[in-house]
Amino acid sequence: MGWFRNRVDFSRLIVMAVMVIVMNGLCRAQENECLAAILEKLTSGNQADLMAMIVGTGKGLNDLGEYDLCINNPDTTYATVSAFPLPAYVGVCLPSACNSKHTEIVEAAITQMVQQQGMKAEGKVDFPDSEPPKVTAGNWIGFFGFGFLILLCLVGIGVEYSNLFGKVYNEGIEESKHDKALVDSKNSLGKFFLSFSFSRNLRKMFWTPQRGDDFLSVLNGLRVISMAYIIFGHIHESMQGLPIINPEEAPNLISSWYGVFVMGGFYSVDTFFFLSAFLGAYLMTPKLMKINVFNFIMIYIHRFIRIIPTLALYIAMLLTFVNFMGSGPIWDTVNVFLVQSCKKYWWTVLTFSNNFYPGTSDIGCIGVLWYISNDMMFFIFLPFVVFAYCRNKFIGYVLTSGLVMANMIIVFVLSAVHHHPMTVTKDKNSTEIYHKPYSRFGAYFVGCLFGFLYYEWKKSKTTPEYQGTLGAIFFSFAESRRAVRLAFHFIGTGIVLFLVMITYTETKEPGDLIVWPQIASNFFNAFHRPLFVIGLALFLVGPIVGKSRFLRFVLGGSAWAPWAKITFMVYLIHTTLIIWFYCQVRQALYMTTRVAVFYWFACFLLSYLVAIPITLLIESPILQFEKLLLFATPPRKTNLQKIEEELEAKVGLLNPDQIHSKESKMNDTKAD
Numbered sequence: 001m002g003w004f005r006n007r008v009d010f011s012r013l014i015v016m017a018v019m020v021i022v023m024n025g026l027c028r029a030q031e032n033e034c035l036a037a038i039l040e041k042l043t044s045g046n047q048a049d050l051m052a053m054i055v056g057t058g059k060g061l062n063d064l065g066e067y068d069l070c071i072n073n074p075d076t077t078y079a080t081v082s083a084f085p086l087p088a089y090v091g092v093c094l095p096s097a098c099n100s101k102h103t104e105i106v107e108a109a110i111t112q113m114v115q116q117q118g119m120k121a122e123g124k125v126d127f128p129d130s131e132p133p134k135v136t137a138g139n140w141i142g143f144f145g146f147g148f149l150i151l152l153c154l155v156g157i158g159v160e161y162s163n164l165f166g167k168v169y170n171e172g173i174e175e176s177k178h179d180k181a182l183v184d185s186k187n188s189l190g191k192f193f194l195s196f197s198f199s200r201n202l203r204k205m206f207w208t209p210q211r212g213d214d215f216l217s218v219l220n221g222l223r224v225i226s227m228a229y230i231i232f233g234h235i236h237e238s239m240q241g242l243p244i245i246n247p248e249e250a251p252n253l254i255s256s257w258y259g260v261f262v263m264g265g266f267y268s269v270d271t272f273f274f275l276s277a278f279l280g281a282y283l284m285t286p287k288l289m290k291i292n293v294f295n296f297i298m299i300y301i302h303r304f305i306r307i308i309p310t311l312a313l314y315i316a317m318l319l320t321f322v323n324f325m326g327s328g329p330i331w332d333t334v335n336v337f338l339v340q341s342c343k344k345y346w347w348t349v350l351t352f353s354n355n356f357y358p359g360t361s362d363i364g365c366i367g368v369l370w371y372i373s374n375d376m377m378f379f380i381f382l383p384f385v386v387f388a389y390c391r392n393k394f395i396g397y398v399l400t401s402g403l404v405m406a407n408m409i410i411v412f413v414l415s416a417v418h419h420h421p422m423t424v425t426k427d428k429n430s431t432e433i434y435h436k437p438y439s440r441f442g443a444y445f446v447g448c449l450f451g452f453l454y455y456e457w458k459k460s461k462t463t464p465e466y467q468g469t470l471g472a473i474f475f476s477f478a479e480s481r482r483a484v485r486l487a488f489h490f491i492g493t494g495i496v497l498f499l500v501m502i503t504y505t506e507t508k509e510p511g512d513l514i515v516w517p518q519i520a521s522n523f524f525n526a527f528h529r530p531l532f533v534i535g536l537a538l539f540l541v542g543p544i545v546g547k548s549r550f551l552r553f554v555l556g557g558s559a560w561a562p563w564a565k566i567t568f569m570v571y572l573i574h575t576t577l578i579i580w581f582y583c584q585v586r587q588a589l590y591m592t593t594r595v596a597v598f599y600w601f602a603c604f605l606l607s608y609l610v611a612i613p614i615t616l617l618i619e620s621p622i623l624q625f626e627k628l629l630l631f632a633t634p635p636r637k638t639n640l641q642k643i644e645e646e647l648e649a650k651v652g653l654l655n656p657d658q659i660h661s662k663e664s665k666m667n668d669t670k671a672d
Contacts, residue, residue: 056093065091142320156197165190221555233265281451407442495535
């Protein structure tokens, strides 16, 4: 934020210096060829070229000029002069004789100028329309690879609606069991193609039967709302890295009450950590109650299959297509932030090390994927914590609580040693206590604790020995008393609102002014994330025990389910869409709350709409292939089924017309 305030004070100096450098230094760098071309335009009387140069050149800081006017004139070319990565740009329209060769003098001069003002930046001169993007061998591999995936999806549709690789009979089978009958009717190759079927995966995405006793469906709404909040925060963060025509308004926006809601977006990541651990602990506990090495192995295999291929294919898609999907004065930013960074650091994403490397020394591949790496690191330890709980509940609770306390201590020490303030926007080294896994696992294991409690309550419904457990007592107490649930709602809401709004005491102050003493900031940094998810968990107690009908209706409706399924893909693509959209601007953006909210709503809708086909192409086939082929085990035949098969054979000898009806009944039995 300090950059916005500081740069306004010397913006005129930058503009004047940049214009002089571009018109003089760039020409000298090319042995007066560019200067000669400019003089020729000035003296030749060619009004069309001269007007294109005058009108196409920006007249102030972050004025990009008229890009389309300049490049559409055959005798002029467009250059963007910037101080990277600061949002300081000027568009310049020059004669076509000027090009990107020997721009070192200009870039060095800009670098020296901005660094004298105490800012870390480098001068850059780009000619965005100088040549179209090159189609490399990697691009051709990507074109054919994704074309082959599309072909598999189309073949899958044909297998689904034909008798290829097996014939299916749906007579007498409930509609909800048609998919099971379809899968059982196909051989292994048919199941492979079914995994890619667009229509089948789309139907499974949107047709979501919901049981009346599925109280955890409220998490679907929470997941989508949290994703919307993350996009809301990233829209504002990304705008501050773009050419803004009113940069002085940016700090005012954050320091207003509107900025409180922007700051609240940072907690959405903790919400996802909480949900991941809560569901992981709850679903993993029954699998690890018995000592079974196979279950341990399968938990990790399923996780890696769920994440790694999807990440790899998405990065491959990005590297294949994104360079050809736009143009504009600052379109080169896409190449810097997405293409080149992912070409260099794709392996850090697939090895879940991008939260440590390259760190702050360079731009990593899709920066928001630090969350995926942290979540994976936490997940690696989760089965061992759950296994400890399964062997001894007391040890499990002590271990999980100890991990939460350890996180608080680590963050407190880091905050005290490196003097971190309580607000991220005023923290010059926020990555240490925001991105690093050793600073974020507290909220995750709070979710693990609540997962254990919820498992005990659910188990107590059918197993008397669990009725005296801590989870059964806690949730049963809330289930049976409306006043307790209301108290939890108000306490949870109060904790969440307090933590979100308390930061306003510092964000409202100008510049880097710190209001809170360091010791208070240390305690806040140590406790606020675990406390936030505790407040969130208390707020959700009523809905997840089957009470609080209004909240169950708002958050647990079946309309949320399909959108919750594609949240992972939305998280992957939303920053790419934001960069893709912003980097095609022809003029500087005018930053206001209305503009930001409009862009947020558009990006939220577009992210989910774009995520549907990408999910059907990449993620759904992987999950279906795993489910249908890799981990599918043939159902064991009971004695009754064996007797029915013998009867079927005998009946078939007497009356062949009855075979089909018997097959339908057998398929129904297998589905059950």
